[in-house]
Amino acid sequence: MAQERVDDFFQMTKYYAKAEKDLGVQRWVFIGFERKDGYNYIRLFSYDLPREVFERRRWVIEWRKARLVCQYPKDNVRYTLHFYDKRLGLDVRLNEDLNKLIAAKAQVTKVQRKIDEYVAYNKVHNLFFDENTDADLLKAREKLATKIANVQEAEERLKIKIEKLQKGNNYVGSKK
Numbered sequence: 001m002a003q004e005r006v007d008d009f010f011q012m013t014k015y016y017a018k019a020e021k022d023l024g025v026q027r028w029v030f031i032g033f034e035r036k037d038g039y040n041y042i043r044l045f046s047y048d049l050p051r052e053v054f055e056r057r058r059w060v061i062e063w064r065k066a067r068l069v070c071q072y073p074k075d076n077v078r079y080t081l082h083f084y085d086k087r088l089g090l091d092v093r094l095n096e097d098l099n100k101l102i103a104a105k106a107q108v109t110k111v112q113r114k115i116d117e118y119v120a121y122n123k124v125h126n127l128f129f130d131e132n133t134d135a136d137l138l139k140a141r142e143k144l145a146t147k148i149a150n151v152q153e154a155e156e157r158l159k160i161k162i163e164k165l166q167k168g169n170n171y172v173g174s175k176k
Contacts (some may be wrong), residue, residue, distance in 0.1 A: 012106065025098070026086035027051040031061060033068055036077040044068055044077070051083065097161055101154040108147045115140050118152035 020027070029051050045064060047054075054061070061079060068077045084097060094171040118137065123130040131137060 010086045012110070014021065015106035015109045016102055018109055021053075023098075023102065023106060025102070028084055028086045029054045030082040030084065031079055032082075033064060033070050033077065033079045035068070035077045037075065044072075077127065097158045101151070101158055104147065104151045104154045108144065108151055110139065111144045111147055 026048065029047075029049055031047040031049070031054070032043055033045040034043050045068065047064075048091070064079060065079055084095065092102070115137065119131060122134070
């Protein structure tokens, strides 16, 4: 039973990866090194990297932190990580909507795969199987249609939020 849970976790990870690929998500990380000066933090150095590079070259981050600790031995040196989608920028307000959209697309992929497996199995093992009259299959397809509608709603929410943020940024820019 524990093995099934691990397999389910890996399968969901694959669904999320497929949904991110379909959406064209560009996973990046912004790394900022700071030292504490009284009550304020002063930025010393920063990186803006693709997440794959960050995961492979994590030692560079630790090396940079060690170097800054040696430069500022009396100050508290730290680094912060900000994971984001490159297309949407560092705006944190969009991350929640993007994550909801990715999760909805992953659910659609999962349900579609289960339906395909069910149909393939019953075509081979059930002599009287009919796709048009099978109650379980019809119920699953209704759920799939609902999940597809959820994906479309999430996409619309994300588009509207992006447009509002772009309009807000243009308005603030025109005031200056």
